[in-house]
Amino acid sequence: MKTTTRNAAWGPRPTRCCGTGSTTPIYRSATASISIRSTPLKALYSQETKSRSCAKNTLLVLNEEELVIRAILWDNDGVLVDTEGLYFQAGREVLVTQGVELTQEDFVEQSLQKGQSVFDLLPNQDAELIDRLRLQRNARYSALLRERVRVLDGVVETLRTLHGRALMGVVTGSRKDHFDIIHAQTNLLPFFEFVVAREDYKQAKPHPDAYLTAMRLHGLEPETCVVVEDSERGCAAAAKAGLRVLVVPNELSQHGDFSPAYKVLGSVREVVDEVDQLR
Structure with missing residues (x-):
C-alpha cells in the first residue's frame, strides 16, 4: 500500500x-x-x-x-x-444462530465504516433479543481475545x-x-x-x-x-x-x-x- x-x-x-x-x-x-x-x-x-x-x-x-x-x-x-477480525468472528457466530449470515463486507460496512451495530441486520429488532445476543457476542469475543491477540x-x-x-x-x-x-x-x-x-x-x-x-x-x-x-x-x-x-x-x-x-x-x-x- x-x-x-x-x-x-x-x-x-x-x-x-x-x-x-x-x-x-x-x-x-x-x-x-x-x-x-x-x-x-x-x-x-x-x-x-x-x-x-x-x-x-x-x-x-x-x-x-x-x-x-x-x-x-x-x-x-x-x-x-489485530482484533477486528476476532470481533467479526464473534458477531458472525452469534448472528448465524438467528439465521443471518454476516459477511466480511457487511461487517466492514456496518462496523468499520458506519459505526453501527451488526445487530441492525437482524430482521427481528426485538430489544430483549438484541440485548441477549449482544451479551453472547461479547462473551465470545472475550474468549477469542484470551486465546490470541x-x-x-x-x-x-x-x-x-x-x-x-x-x-x-x-x-x-x-x-x-x-x-x-x-x-x-x-x-x-x-x-x-x-x-x-x-x-x-x-x-x-x-x-x-x-x-x-x-x-x-x-x-x-x-x-x-x-x-x-x-x-x-x-x-x-x-x-x-x-x-x-x-x-x-x-x-x-x-x-x-x-x-x-x-x-x-x-x-x-x-x-x-x-x-x-x-x-
Whole structure:
C-alpha cells in the first residue's frame, strides 16, 4: 500500500521554531518541571472523578513555540492490535444462530465504516433479543481475545521511538473489560499516559465524542494533537473533533473513505516521520 499525499485542506506544514534545540519536550506540572518518563501505569482509564485533580496537574508546554504536536492519540483495535477480525468472528457466530449470515463486507460496512451495530441486520429488532445476543457476542469475543491477540507489525518500535516526545493516549471504542483482556498480554500500556474507553463517553465513533472527551479531560487543544486511526469511522470521528488524522489502513479497513485524513500512511512506522515533520 502506497503512502498518499497529505490532505491539502490542512494548509502548509508547521515549521519547527528555534529554541533550545532539544527534541525532548519538557512539561510543567503544578509542582515541578518534569520530562515524561517510561513508567508502567496500573490504572489509565479516564474518569470524570479524576478530571478535577488532573486539571490541577495538567502538563503544560513551557514554550508553545517549541512544540507543535503535544499529544498523539491512538486508536486501539486495528491500529495497535489485530482484533477486528476476532470481533467479526464473534458477531458472525452469534448472528448465524438467528439465521443471518454476516459477511466480511457487511461487517466492514456496518462496523468499520458506519459505526453501527451488526445487530441492525437482524430482521427481528426485538430489544430483549438484541440485548441477549449482544451479551453472547461479547462473551465470545472475550474468549477469542484470551486465546490470541497479536500486536501489529511495527507498533512496538514506533511507540518506543515516540515515547517521551509527546503525551500519548489511547482513545478506543473498546469496552474496558475487552481492553483489559487485550492488554494483559501486549506489554504496550507503559507507553501511554491515559486511556479513554467506550464507557468514558456517550456517543460512539464516527461521532467526535470520544476525541472531544479525551481533549477535555487532559487539557488538550486540537491544533496540538495528532490522531492515528485505521478505519473510516475513526477517521471521521477525529476529523469532526478538529484533529489531524494519520490513517494506517489494514486489510479490513483499506477501502474506507479517508478523505478527511491529514494523510494516509502505508505503515505505522511512518507515523514517526510525520510527527517529526509536524513538530
